[in-house]
Amino acid sequence: MSAGRILVIEDNPADVFLIREALREQHVDARVDVVDHGDRARRLIEEHPASASGCPDLVLLDLNLPGLDGLALLELMRDRNWCARTPVVVFTSSESRLDYERAMLLGVKRFVHKGSGYEAFVQVGHVIKQILDPSTPP
Amino acid sequence: MLLLNSYHPGYEWSDDEMRGVREAVLGARPDAEIDTEFLDHRRHDNPSCADAFAALLRSKYARSRLDVVITTDDAATEFFLARGATIAPGAPVVFCGVNYRDDYSRAVQLARQGGFPVTGVLETVALADTARLALRLHPGARRIFTVGEDLVDRYDLQLARALPGIEVRRVSPHESSLEEFGRRLEALPEDSIVLLSAFSHDGLNRQLSMVESVRYTAAHCRVPLYGFNKNALGHGIIGGKLNDGYYQGRAAGEMAVSILNGAPPASLPIQSDAGQPFQFEAAELERWGIKDHQLPAGSIVRGRRPSLYAQYRTAILAGSGFITAQSVAIVLLLFQRSRRRRAEAALAASEQHLRGVLNSLFAFVGVMTTEGILTEVNLAPLEAAGIRAGDVVGKPLWECFWFSHSEQERERIRAAVLRAQSGGSSRFDVEVRMKDGPVPVDFMLTPMRDASGRITYLIPSGVPIAERKRAEETLRRSEERFRRLVETLPGMLFITDAAGHNIYTNRSFHEFTGLSEQDLEGEGWIRALHPDDVDRTRATWERCVREGRLYEIEHRFRRSDGAWRWHLTRGMPLRSSDGPIERWLGIATDIQDRKHSEAALRRANEDLRQLIWAASHDLQEPARMVTTFTQLLSERCAGELREQGRQFLEHARQGAQRMYELVAALRAYWEVSDEGLAGALERVDMTAALGEAWRSVQPLADAACAEMTHGELPVVTGDRDALAQVLGHLLRNAVQYRDPERRLRIHVSAELQGSVWKFRIEDNGLGIAPEHREYIFGLFKRLHSRGDITGSGMGLPLCRRIIERAGGHIGVESELGRGSTFWFTLPHTTVEENNIFVGRAHSRH
Numbered sequence: 001m002s003a004g005r006i007l008v009i010e011d012n013p014a015d016v017f018l019i020r021e022a023l024r025e026q027h028v029d030a031r032v033d034v035v036d037h038g039d040r041a042r043r044l045i046e047e048h049p050a051s052a053s054g055c056p057d058l059v060l061l062d063l064n065l066p067g068l069d070g071l072a073l074l075e076l077m078r079d080r081n082w083c084a085r086t087p088v089v090v091f092t093s094s095e096s097r098l099d100y101e102r103a104m105l106l107g108v109k110r111f112v113h114k115g116s117g118y119e120a121f122v123q124v125g126h127v128i129k130q131i132l133d134p135s136t137p138p
Numbered sequence: 139m140l141l142l143n144s145y146h147p148g149y150e151w152s153d154d155e156m157r158g159v160r161e162a163v164l165g166a167r168p169d170a171e172i173d174t175e176f177l178d179h180r181r182h183d184n185p186s187c188a189d190a191f192a193a194l195l196r197s198k199y200a201r202s203r204l205d206v207v208i209t210t211d212d213a214a215t216e217f218f219l220a221r222g223a224t225i226a227p228g229a230p231v232v233f234c235g236v237n238y239r240d241d242y243s244r245a246v247q248l249a250r251q252g253g254f255p256v257t258g259v260l261e262t263v264a265l266a267d268t269a270r271l272a273l274r275l276h277p278g279a280r281r282i283f284t285v286g287e288d289l290v291d292r293y294d295l296q297l298a299r300a301l302p303g304i305e306v307r308r309v310s311p312h313e314s315s316l317e318e319f320g321r322r323l324e325a326l327p328e329d330s331i332v333l334l335s336a337f338s339h340d341g342l343n344r345q346l347s348m349v350e351s352v353r354y355t356a357a358h359c360r361v362p363l364y365g366f367n368k369n370a371l372g373h374g375i376i377g378g379k380l381n382d383g384y385y386q387g388r389a390a391g392e393m394a395v396s397i398l399n400g401a402p403p404a405s406l407p408i409q410s411d412a413g414q415p416f417q418f419e420a421a422e423l424e425r426w427g428i429k430d431h432q433l434p435a436g437s438i439v440r441g442r443r444p445s446l447y448a449q450y451r452t453a454i455l456a457g458s459g460f461i462t463a464q465s466v467a468i469v470l471l472l473f474q475r476s477r478r479r480r481a482e483a484a485l486a487a488s489e490q491h492l493r494g495v496l497n498s499l500f501a502f503v504g505v506m507t508t509e510g511i512l513t514e515v516n517l518a519p520l521e522a523a524g525i526r527a528g529d530v531v532g533k534p535l536w537e538c539f540w541f542s543h544s545e546q547e548r549e550r551i552r553a554a555v556l557r558a559q560s561g562g563s564s565r566f567d568v569e570v571r572m573k574d575g576p577v578p579v580d581f582m583l584t585p586m587r588d589a590s591g592r593i594t595y596l597i598p599s600g601v602p603i604a605e606r607k608r609a610e611e612t613l614r615r616s617e618e619r620f621r622r623l624v625e626t627l628p629g630m631l632f633i634t635d636a637a638g639h640n641i642y643t644n645r646s647f648h649e650f651t652g653l654s655e656q657d658l659e660g661e662g663w664i665r666a667l668h669p670d671d672v673d674r675t676r677a678t679w680e681r682c683v684r685e686g687r688l689y690e691i692e693h694r695f696r697r698s699d700g701a702w703r704w705h706l707t708r709g710m711p712l713r714s715s716d717g718p719i720e721r722w723l724g725i726a727t728d729i730q731d732r733k734h735s736e737a738a739l740r741r742a743n744e745d746l747r748q749l750i751w752a753a754s755h756d757l758q759e760p761a762r763m764v765t766t767f768t769q770l771l772s773e774r775c776a777g778e779l780r781e782q783g784r785q786f787l788e789h790a791r792q793g794a795q796r797m798y799e800l801v802a803a804l805r806a807y808w809e810v811s812d813e814g815l816a817g818a819l820e821r822v823d824m825t826a827a828l829g830e831a832w833r834s835v836q837p838l839a840d841a842a843c844a845e846m847t848h849g850e851l852p853v854v855t856g857d858r859d860a861l862a863q864v865l866g867h868l869l870r871n872a873v874q875y876r877d878p879e880r881r882l883r884i885h886v887s888a889e890l891q892g893s894v895w896k897f898r899i900e901d902n903g904l905g906i907a908p909e910h911r912e913y914i915f916g917l918f919k920r921l922h923s924r925g926d927i928t929g930s931g932m933g934l935p936l937c938r939r940i941i942e943r944a945g946g947h948i949g950v951e952s953e954l955g956r957g958s959t960f961w962f963t964l965p966h967t968t969v970e971e972n973n974i975f976v977g978r979a980h981s982r983h
Contacts, residue, residue, distance in 0.1 A: 012759060012763075014763050014766075014767070018766065064755075064759075093758055093759065093762060095802075095805075095806075096809065097859075114762060115762075116761075116762055116765045116766070116795065116798040116799075116802075117765055117766055117769045118766050118769050118770050118773070121766075
């Protein structure tokens with residue numbers, strides 16, 4: 001599996017830990033950059049109108065963030081045309097249909113619920129692997 | 139010379155003027171050539187016509203010299219003064235019949251300055267002369283009424299100034315219908331004289347011709363009627379110094395002759411009196427008995443036919459003698475006799491009529507001699523007393539049955555008779571004895587005089603006023619009751635006048651504010667208001683008073699101990715029966731405590747809402763962490779623990795899982811609240827929704843060997859997921875609370891009840907005790923310990939919330955040990971008319 005770069009926007013360090021764990025189990029050998037605050041994510045988007053080479057290979061986005069929330073960040077990315085080709089996976093504990101619909105309208109690749117156990121992390125790890133390596137069996 | 143008319147040939151006024159001009163001019167200068175033109179202003183008042191007419195005159199008179207131009211009336215005069223310089227430059231102008239106007243002399247002055255030699259005859263209203271003559275011919279007259287549209291106020295003023303001591307007023311035909319105008323004319327006092335000018339319409343804008351207006355006025359005018367214009371003569375006016383075109387034309391013609399004879403126009407002063415004579419109608423003079431010798435010298439009497447005597451003088455003289463004289467005597471006698479007979483019959487009929495009228499009155503009426511002896515009495519007082527006319531007629535009134543009960547009343551009647559004998563009227567309330575006892579009567583005694591002023595009879599009359607007295611008493615008592623009620627009402631009551639000024643405040647108002655009625659009067663009550671509420675209160679109150687709307691406001695009044703207390707004040711306009719607001723009735727209610735508890739409730743609700751939000755959102759993350767890590771711990775590290783450690787871990791894992799479920803349920807509940815999410819409304823096939831719900835509980839149901847059947851279910855409007863969730867909860871509930879002793883059977887049915895669908899989910903489970911039936915819909919309420927039956931305790935509250943938000947109700951009927959029937963209703967609506975709003979929630983438990 002080729003190395004890539006994943007931007008994780010997630011404020012809960014335990015979740016970050018579990019995400020890393022799941023990626024390791026899936027043998028996804030990518031660099032994981034973490035932004036743990038909505039406002040810091042906004043600055044990143046605003047101050048680095050990244051060229052294609054500077055873009056991450058995947059964004060894993062939590063919706064419930066301190067500061068600017070996940071959906072607002074998604075809107076900002078779309079408004080700024082920030083890394084438009086980078087797939088975004090939403091990983092959230094939100095079960096709201098509106099959140100789901102808005103995220104899909106804003107062009108996210110997948111929407112994964114965090115659920116109440118480790119299975120959700122296994123699932124998101126698999127989703128990421130599939131996106132980064134289309135040859136992965138579903 | 140040019141004679142330029144304002145109007146058209148055939149118009150009586152213009153024809154008169156032309157006749158006057160011609161007679162005057164041709165009489166003195168038979169050699170004069172008179173060209174006559176007509177502006178035709180009355181029929182074609184149009185500037186473009188005037189322009190074309192001016193062009194025509196210009197081309198006609200471009201080569202001939204005009205020695206003088208006579209213009210008749212305002213229109214032609216104004217036309218020529220404005221355009222004459224291009225038609226006949228420098229030609230002298232003599233106007234005729236121009237109405238007096240303040241600015242007219244100035245117009246003439248300007249025309250003269252412009253090189254126009256102008257003079258003429260003004261049409262002057264000789265009203266004062268007419269009025270003076272009328273007052274002389276009718277010596278009893280003290281008032282003059284003017285009628286018509288030309289008699290503007292200015293003339294009234296002139297008249298009033300010219301006739302000191304005489305009342306001058308208008309009767310305008312433009313203020314009402316013609317009929318009403320006629321009635322007003324008929325009602326004019328006898329000592330009046332009417333001066334009439336024709337009018338063209340009444341107050342309803344009904345059009346009348348000049349002659350119609352004169353005839354109508356004459357027909358309704360019962361006092362002498364004098365006129366203003368010669369044209370009215372012969373249609374009902376007596377006469378007057380009338381405006382007459384002929385005389386004005388003559389005067390203008392004479393001036394034109396002077397100019398033709400070489401007099402400079404400026405040397406001829408403008409005349410305001412065309413020398414018009416007094417003119418009269420013979421028939422009217424006769425009617426009012428006015429003799430020729432009373433008329434001013436030079437008066438013209440029109441319509442006089444030669445008298446019979448003058449006509450048949452010879453024949454009468456020839457037939458003189460015995461036969462003629464005797465015939466005349468016989469005729470006179472016959473005439474007189476028949477007249478007397480007719481008069482007697484009429485009198486008898488009229489007396490009978492009058493008696494009938496008196497007898498049908500409920501009032502008491504009689505006739506007495508000047509000594510007070512009753513000679514006539516109508517039926518009413520006889521019937522009321524149960525007596526006959528013979529019992530009282532011929533007796534002094536005070537000795538009649540009616541006053542036999544009281545020396546005091548007899549004395550008062552006697553005194554009234556004495557007073558009447560000396561010409562005074564009396565009126566007082568008196569007790570009159572009737573067959574059922576004395577009754578109060580409004581009594582009046584008046585002397586009646588004959589033509590010479592001598593007192594001939596005394597007329598006693600009376601109206602029983604028992605009803606009135608009773609009504610007054612009832613009113614007084616009801617007012618008293620109302621006042622007592624108002625006084626003791628706990629609310630602060632006030633009454634204001636129509637303009638909103640306080641005129642009454644009740645005792646509660648005084649006691650609360652510690653202010654007196656005087657303090658609160660008018661706008662004084664505003665002083666009892668909190669300063670911050672004054673502007674708002676005043677503005678609202680003023681608007682309501684202005685628009686007559688119900689008044690409602692919350693504001694603070696100062697209690698006598700200085701505490702501010704919130705009050706709800708309501709005001710209501712009180713109208714008289716025919717509409718206008720007479721009073722405002724208001725009441726102020728202390729709502730301090732209510733406001734306080736409302737605020738407390740609002741705060742508590744808000745706290746609760748925040749608590750649920752915090753619990754459902756903020757607790758979810760830590761709960762998830764605990765479940766996830768205990769799971770990882772037991773999966774990956776169990777081998778490192780001993781048996782007891784593994785047991786502890788399992789307990790922790792289960793507890794964490796349950797905590798996570800509770801938080802998720804709470805969150806689902808919150809999301810069906812107002813702030814939560816709203817699902818889209820759609821057509822929901824409840825059969826399909828039931829199938830979906832059944833699949834969600836199938837594993838549990840299969841394990842319990844449950845059997846589910848259903849009847850025909852409708853299609854409703856709502857949120858598919860939410861409704862499926864409700865069905866799922868109720869099915870799961872049935873499965874969970876099944877009776878282990880028997881196989882669970884569930885039956886789902888629906889029935890249209892009026893405008894709602896009622897759904898029923900029946901089971902043969904454990905049943906619910908009556909005292910628990912409401913309890914189970916409360917948050918986190920479970921009837922069984924966790925060991926028995928699992929569940930978050932959030933299912934039924936969530937169902938209730940979903941159903942109520944959809945406009946329905948939910949409930950349960952149950953018999954302990956036999957089973958339960960959960961039911962819910964949904965509105966029966968079509969998609970188009972639907973405005974229901976169904977909350978939506980996802981939950982996993």
